[in-house]
Structure formats: structure tokens, C-alpha cells
Amino acid sequence: MMWVFLGIIAVQGTFKAQALPLNQAVQTNNPWLTVAQTAAIQGGAVAVKGAVQQVTVPIHPQVIPVPVQHLLSRTTRGSELLHEFFKSQVQVESGSVSRTEFTALRRVSDPAPRGWKIVIHLNTSKDDIDQALDLAHELTHALSPRLNPYDPNLTLEGYVEHGIEGPGGEADAIMTECVVGQQLMNSVDVSDRERIRRRCLTAWNAVEDRSDAKKNKNRIASLTEEKKENWKKSFYAVGEYFGIAKHWLRHVSSLSQESPQFISAMAKRPYPLALIEEYLGISRALCTRVTDRIASGSASVLDHDFLRKRCANLFQ
Numbered sequence: 001m002m003w004v005f006l007g008i009i010a011v012q013g014t015f016k017a018q019a020l021p022l023n024q025a026v027q028t029n030n031p032w033l034t035v036a037q038t039a040a041i042q043g044g045a046v047a048v049k050g051a052v053q054q055v056t057v058p059i060h061p062q063v064i065p066v067p068v069q070h071l072l073s074r075t076t077r078g079s080e081l082l083h084e085f086f087k088s089q090v091q092v093e094s095g096s097v098s099r100t101e102f103t104a105l106r107r108v109s110d111p112a113p114r115g116w117k118i119v120i121h122l123n124t125s126k127d128d129i130d131q132a133l134d135l136a137h138e139l140t141h142a143l144s145p146r147l148n149p150y151d152p153n154l155t156l157e158g159y160v161e162h163g164i165e166g167p168g169g170e171a172d173a174i175m176t177e178c179v180v181g182q183q184l185m186n187s188v189d190v191s192d193r194e195r196i197r198r199r200c201l202t203a204w205n206a207v208e209d210r211s212d213a214k215k216n217k218n219r220i221a222s223l224t225e226e227k228k229e230n231w232k233k234s235f236y237a238v239g240e241y242f243g244i245a246k247h248w249l250r251h252v253s254s255l256s257q258e259s260p261q262f263i264s265a266m267a268k269r270p271y272p273l274a275l276i277e278e279y280l281g282i283s284r285a286l287c288t289r290v291t292d293r294i295a296s297g298s299a300s301v302l303d304h305d306f307l308r309k310r311c312a313n314l315f316q
């Protein structure tokens, strides 16, 4: 049985499209398609630093470095993420940059992926505290619903908006890491507190309720809908990229010329630009395959629909 892979790599701060070989065959009993997958996952060994507090989540040393699990377990949000992770089929591996890689698997005639392979690459050369916040960020991406890249009706603007504002989007992932960071502030040493503060001050300032007398303890708990909206919209500040961003995202009214607060670590560009590149990369790869199938006479109805809706104006 022929399956088609499309690899989508979601990197911390950006996304990159990666087309994988078309002729890879996968058995239907591929282990990661089964519910009870046992992930053989490699985690970096890192020395435990300082006293370990009581943890509420079972420790799986083979998956995530133990000190990083301990740090996440000290927090409500981090514990929730770990619980969800251990029930999921998401894998964690060591990597040079923290990022999440999605691979969608489907048959050519299927309109939607049959499954996903999701691998978090965790930069285990970083300090424990940064690994913990990285992991909270990547788990937010990895455990959230994702768009179907094969959907003929998936638009560029919808893709960018979902990648920034949707569940598991960048606004969500950065806020989640900073909720975890906030919850760790009282249980880590001075240097770790400073690391968290440097990472999260922008996020905290964006949402803190200054009228809250307990703001230092619970800055993000009082997040209002209005503040959430403002936080998401702040990701559309693209500075010098405004012209090109507006060219592709004509109907996205939140785009602004203000200096970006966050830059994609991989793409070295603001998030809307990174997401535009990803969408175009995915669509171009898929459109090439569809065109090839049409040329060889093996195209499906879905292919023709996809070509009509997704493949125009990709090279403007």
C-alpha cells in the first residue's frame, strides 16, 4: 500500500516545510499508528541540580531528562502537560534546537491524514530551566489539534492565523512556557529566576493585571479575554517586513509596522513571515505531486479540487 508523507517541521519560533520522499511505503501496522505505542525515546542525561521536590507525575527517565521532568512537575501547568504527554504518542529526542516536527501520513486518495508522527527535539545542551520552558512550549505545540495540510480549502491567511492564534499556536506556546516560568519563580535559585524573567518579562507585561495586589505571585492567572486578544495581535507586528507580509496577507488587519516582539529562532523573521514561508513550501510541494499525478493520468477527484483551490498564485 502506498502512503504519502508530508513532513511539517514546527520549530520553536517558526515553521519549516519539508517534503519527504513520495515513494516511501509504510505498513498499516506501523507502531506509531497504534494506540498503545511504546516510544523508544532517547533523552539526554543531565545531572540533578539541587534538592528535588515531591513530584506528582511518574518519572520516565528514558524520555525526558529527569531534572527537566522534576521542574515541570512542580507546576500545575507543567504537570498537566506531562500527564498528557505520557498518554500520547508524542516522542521526545535530543536535538541541537528545540522544535517540534510533525509528519502527516495518508493515502493519496484520502482527504485527511490517517495519523501523525510527532517528535519534539529538545535542546539538552541548555540549562535545565531553559529545557523545562522549551519543553512546555513544544508540548503545547505537540499536544494541540493541528490543521490538515491536505485540505483543499486551507488558505494561507487561515494557516497563518491558526499558527499564531489557534490552540497550540505561537501565542499559546509562549504564554504557556511563561505560565510555567511564573509558577517556578518561587522554587528556583536566583540565577534561574533571572533566566525565567529574561525570557518571560515581555509576556508577563503584556497580560498582567496591574490592579491585582498579588500580581507578583499570580500575574497571568488574571488574564482577561481582552488581554488575550491583545497578546495574540502583538504577534502581527512585523516591522520592516510589513510590505511583503501585507502582499500575502491582504485581509489580516492585525498586521502592523511596529517592531516585532518575537522573532522565529529558525527563520530569523517575525512569525507571520515564517508561517507564510511554511504554507508556501507545503503547498508548492503538494502541488508538484498533484501536477505529476495529473500528468501521469493517476489523479483523483481530490487532486483536481486541490489543484484548483490551493495551487494558484503560489509564486507571486
Ligand SMILES: [Zn+2]
Pocket: 011, 012, 013, 014, 137, 141, 170, 173
Ligand atoms: Zn513555537
